[in-house]
Amino acid sequence: MNQDAKHTVRVWDLPTRLFHWALVVLIIFLVITGLRGGDAMVWHFRFGYCVLSLLLFRILWGLVGGRWSRFTSFIYAPATVVAYLKGVGNPEDSVGHNPLGAGSVLAMLFFLLAQVGTGLFADDDISNSGPLAKFASNARVSLLTAYHKNYGKYILLLLVVLHIGAILYYLFKKKENLISAMVKGDKQLVHPVESARDNAASRFTALALFAGCAGAVAAMVKWAG
Numbered sequence: 001m002n003q004d005a006k007h008t009v010r011v012w013d014l015p016t017r018l019f020h021w022a023l024v025v026l027i028i029f030l031v032i033t034g035l036r037g038g039d040a041m042v043w044h045f046r047f048g049y050c051v052l053s054l055l056l057f058r059i060l061w062g063l064v065g066g067r068w069s070r071f072t073s074f075i076y077a078p079a080t081v082v083a084y085l086k087g088v089g090n091p092e093d094s095v096g097h098n099p100l101g102a103g104s105v106l107a108m109l110f111f112l113l114a115q116v117g118t119g120l121f122a123d124d125d126i127s128n129s130g131p132l133a134k135f136a137s138n139a140r141v142s143l144l145t146a147y148h149k150n151y152g153k154y155i156l157l158l159l160v161v162l163h164i165g166a167i168l169y170y171l172f173k174k175k176e177n178l179i180s181a182m183v184k185g186d187k188q189l190v191h192p193v194e195s196a197r198d199n200a201a202s203r204f205t206a207l208a209l210f211a212g213c214a215g216a217v218a219a220m221v222k223w224a225g
């Protein structure tokens, strides 16, 4: 942490932090249940629906959530990324997801959606098929299952390894602990910047949004029968 740091800024609101750590736990269980197969697939599907609900929530929260969780604060123009890499970027760019980290965050969200999306159409040719598989041709189901089992799985693994590697690089090489802000919410910063809104009303809004997303996923699964 910077010795001159003076300003305590709420960067990650509680909903974003809960989203993150719930996602981490669910992905671990999804990999275990997916690789085990058999009876564990019931749980693979359930955890998958939870991840889908979380991702839908995160998309909405990227539009209406706390200042630093919004997409507008971490979708950067290429010139900003270049300036950041040259070390001449705007200090505000390092408050939330910095221009480099933002790319990996967006990639993870995209490929997680792809993994869940293909999972919904996947079929293991034994007894487990995603709820939407019956609506697609056999050829398409095979293709989507192959993506889910092979490319998607490895792309996600690579992104997660890079993600954790980058966090550890910041921790040990740059002496910057990004993890504590994802746990406690705050960063100590040299420059005063706006804190993310994180009060009872915003947390209740997040809960209502998440309940709506989970309800929509449950309705989709029920509809698909």
Ligand code: HEM
Pocket (backbone or CB within 6 Å): 016, 019, 020, 023, 024, 027, 028, 058, 069, 096, 097, 098, 101, 102, 105, 108, 109, 160, 163, 164, 167, 178, 179, 180, 182
């Ligand atoms: C399955 C494993 C993981 C996945 C899929 C994952 C995914 C993500 C995603 C999607 C974000 C963006 C958060 C948002 O804006 O909503 C993020 C940020 C973050 N994650 Fe993870 N994560 C994983 C594991 C971890 C672990 C093990 C740690 C701690 C060692 C960690 C630490 C962080 C931190 C510190 C940030 C904020 C980075 C920043 O300041 O820009 N993550 N992660």
Ligand code: HEM
Pocket (backbone or CB within 6 Å): 027, 030, 031, 034, 035, 037, 044, 045, 048, 049, 051, 112, 115, 116, 117, 118, 119, 120, 121, 122, 123, 124, 125, 128, 129, 130, 131, 145, 148, 149, 150, 153, 156
């Ligand atoms: C981010 C969420 C998900 C992750 C990380 C994930 C991961 C995995 C993994 C690692 C496997 C094992 C692949 C192998 O055998 O090597 C697997 C298999 C499978 N997953 Fe997922 N999955 C996710 C979501 C889903 C969802 C939402 C569904 C359906 C509702 C689903 C349905 C399936 C099926 C049917 C298989 C078996 C495929 C086969 O053996 O032919 N998955 N998944």
